[in-house]
Amino acid sequence: MGRKPCCSKEGLKKGSWTKKEDLLLTEYIKDFGEGTGWRSLPKKAGLLRCGKSCRLRWVNYLKPGLNRGTFTPEEDDLIVRLYTLLGSRWSLIARRIPGRTDNDIKNYWNTSLLKKLKAQGNEPWKHKSQAKKRRRKKEKPNVSSQINRKNNDENKMRRKKKDKIVEKHNIEDEVATKIEEQPHTQDSTQAVLLAIKMAQVVQPLLVKSILHLKILKIKTKMKFLRNFK
């Protein structure tokens, strides 16, 4: 049984948002907050949009505190460094740049920054596409139930070690902070070199966190098998 697509329902509006729609969404979130569930929000707010579309509009455009101005050299520098280390994990990068959204940064990267870097002969590290990686996984024949089963097992384990995952996030934070602490440079060649250098510094931290999780997974499995006996 497949999942119903959320945005293909008949009667739902697509395309650019009108001022009236923006107002309805803003007013609703002002009154009831973001945490009421995006799925049900459009109906409650009187909008003919899907929840996903509402979320995107709010997060990327209407949310207070967004910085919609041009990117500063400092921001460019930070984006380059974070991209070199993290790849296209835009949400993670956006969290380190106040007022900027993942969509903003992604667009800016794809339309301006990448070209700028290429023109200067400074192509940053190429990271494997996350979506392609995901799609490759999906291409395996008839594996949805296997994946689900695997996911469930992992979910249970994850619940047990939630605290440990928090530790991993702390390490990621530590890494990002280390990058931010580096002095700003006007020259993008230096920025890329610095980023590579930083990647070498923080790599052991990330490897440590990944290994940590893998060990935990094995330990949990062993424990489960012992109990099963």
Add this chain to the structure above:
DNA sequence: AACTCCTACAACCGCTGGTAT
């Protein structure tokens, strides 16, 4: 003025992880 091309960015789509039942 009319057309084409290019750029920037808003919005969409498909997917995954987390969670509830």
Add this chain to the structure above:
DNA sequence: GATACCAGCGGTTGTAGGAGT
């Protein structure tokens, strides 16, 4: 354990508007 739902993420597409001819 299986299934379904939801929120969020990242790649891609659509399009408005500006620049060039």
